[in-house]
Amino acid sequence: MKTNKDRCEVILAGSGGQGLVVSGIMLAEAAILEGKNVVQTVSYGIATRGGFSMAEVIIDKEEIIFQQVQKADIVLTLTEEAMEKFQSFADSGTSIIYDSTLLEERRGSNICGYPFTDMAGKLGHVGMANIIALGFMAQKAKMIGTDSLEKVIQERFSGNVMEMNLKALQAGVNLAL
Amino acid sequence: MELGRKVKLMQGNQAIVEGAFYAGARFYAGYPITPSSEIAEESAKRMPLLGGIYMQMEDEIASMAAIIGASLAGAKSFTATSGPGFSLMQENLGLAVMGEVPCVVINVQRSGPSTGLATKPAQSDVMQIRWGRHGDQSVIALCPASVSECFTLTVTAFNFAEKFRVPVILASDEVVGHMRENITIPSPGELAVAERKKPTGEPAAYKPFIADEDGVAPLASYGSDYVFHVSSSMHGPDGYSNNNPANAAWRVAQLHKKIEMHREEIIITKTFDTEDADILFIAFGATTRASRAAALELRKQGIRAGVLQLMTIWPFADKKIASLGERAKTVVVPEMNYSGQVAGEVQRILGAGADIRKVNSYNGEIITPQDILKAIL
Structure with missing residues (x-):
């Protein structure tokens, strides 16, 4: 997997309600804790749940001029539709990560599936698949420290929900180690 | 509510609300619409904590009317909308121009015509912003390109509104409105905040439309000792109806001139x-x-x-x-x-x-x- 210390471009794609925008925000907040510049953008339709939805995050040491991802280092896809949209990026070196619980299996260089939703279910709630995926990507692409993401979770959640999210994050990180 | 220098991740729409508060806005009336809704949401949450008023109105026509009323009562006021709502605001925006009422209207532009693509960006209201109202008039409109500019240009929008007694339109768009970036919120005092000129003479002698040398007349607040009239119809220096052609020519020219005079500062x-x-x-x-x-x-x-x-x-x-x-x-x-x-x-x-x-x-x-x-x- 490609790593880029100075700049990292990420796309999180799936459907409305999967927590992709929140994951993007958390990733961006963690990057700010590390003193980086970030831009996080969203694209979605008119439905609150369902319908294609995506978040983009750019992390850079320098000023970020154009706000959209131009050459993604990593793309997370949580629906077939999202995969179809971004699969071809793999040919130009983008790592495509998908949820193998939700999507049909795919093979090919730069395309890897992991059972994020299945793992989340075992940890207690399928809704944490996004956090597992976030931990996985952050570790795999070496774009952000686990401790920064932990801090973001601790600021955002409290009590049991915080504990569960911390566990989910760690599960994702471990998966990438 | 602490406004200190801290780097934060913030959405463009949120930064507009922060900028409005920084500028001293204490009245919001609106009807939420994508992609501007976060401005209403954040204002509803925060405005009461600052001692201000948030009003959820029945539509955008009423929203515009309410912020004009609040401003005449002395509050810095604003509303936010997008395409269809901005169309509904035109008539009362004209009233704000005619009555020389300071206020800020945020238009987070989305794809049209009509309700169009509600969640998608556009910059297609440029001419509507300029010419959307009947009757010839000048207008000030600002466009942010980043989250930081959402903050600073909102402060500027309020400053221009207060200084020149005009409605100012902040023309954002869906991209900038929904984008999140790191922003350092300026400390209090770091950016200039302007206040409208108030009359100082005898209340009985107050003429709300007699401009000073800078082209702008002092504006008293409703409810103060200064009792005055504001009308959408052609009015004289005292605010009461006046059909004299010379008066009409003076009024119309005045509305244009006060912006023309300050072009260098405004642009x-x-x-x-x-x-x-x-x-x-x-x-x-x-x-x-x-x-x-x-x-x-x-x-x-x-x-x-x-x-x-x-x-x-x-x-x-x-x-x-x-x-x-x-x-x-x-x-x-x-x-x-x-x-x-x-x-x-x-x-x-x-x-x-x-x-x-x-x-x-x-x-x-x-x-x-x-x-x-x-x-x-």
Whole structure:
């Protein structure tokens, strides 16, 4: 997997309600804790749940001029539709990560599936698949420290929900180690 | 509510609310609409904590009326909307112009016509902002291209509204409104905050439409000792109906002149590598960033390109465009509308013979640096 210390471009794609925008925000907040510049953008339709939805995050040491991802280092896809949209990026070196619980299996260089939703279910709630995926990507692409993401979770959640999210994050990180 | 210097991740729409609070806004009336809803949401949450008032209105016509009323009572007031709501606000925006009522209207532009693509960006209200009301009038409109500019230009919008007794339109767009970036919120006192001039003389002698030398009349607050009349119909210096042609000519000219007099202060632009630019991009709002990326790419290829960013879209930056455009061989105007609303203005300034390339997007998609480069190479 490609790593880029100075700049990292990420796309999180799936459907409305999967927590992709929140994951993007958390990733961006963690990057700010590390003193980086970030831009996080969203694209979605008119439905609150369902319908294609995506978040983009750019992390850079320098000023970020154009706000959209131009050459993604990593793309997370949580629906077939999202995969179809971004699969071809793999040919130009983008790592495509998908949820193998939700999507049909795919093979090919730069395309890897992991059972994020299945793992989340075992940890207690399928809704944490996004956090597992976030931990996985952050570790795999070496774009952000686990401790920064932990801090973001601790600021955002409290009590049991915080504990569960911390566990989910760690599960994702471990998966990438 | 602490406003200190801390780097935060913030959405453009949220930064507008922070900017409004920083400027001293204490009244919001609105009807939420995508992609501006976060402004209403955040205002509803925060305004009461600041001792201000948030009012959820029945529609945008009433919202506009309410902020005019609140402003006349002395509060810095604002509303936020998008396409369909902005259309409904036009009539009362005209009232704010005629009555010289300071207020700020945020228009987070989305794709149209009509309800169009509710969640997708556009920059297609440029001419509506300028000419959307009946009756000839001048208007001030500002366009942010980043989350930081959402904050600073909102403060500027309130300052212009207060200084010149006008409604000011902050024309954002869905891209900038929903984008999140790191922002350092200025400390209190770091940015200037203007307050409207109040009358100081005898209340009985107060004439709400007699301007000082700066072209602007002091504005008293409803409920104070100064009792005065504000009307949408043609009125004299005291605010009461007046059908005298000389009076009408004086009033109409006055509404234009007070903006004309302060053009230099009002027109804010930023330039990036324009000194030697053969190719000049003229951009505003979200397309500024794609233009800057395109210009940098051209520089890498040895082509001298630069960007003029129009932070003030109205009044139009005629002088600046004339001076930079004269030097450039090619002028490129990327904008998210079909007809080239800004490109037309640029053509007006540079003349029919100028090489002006339009780059337009009207499908709800963002203009990319590649889209722009295609227009030149």
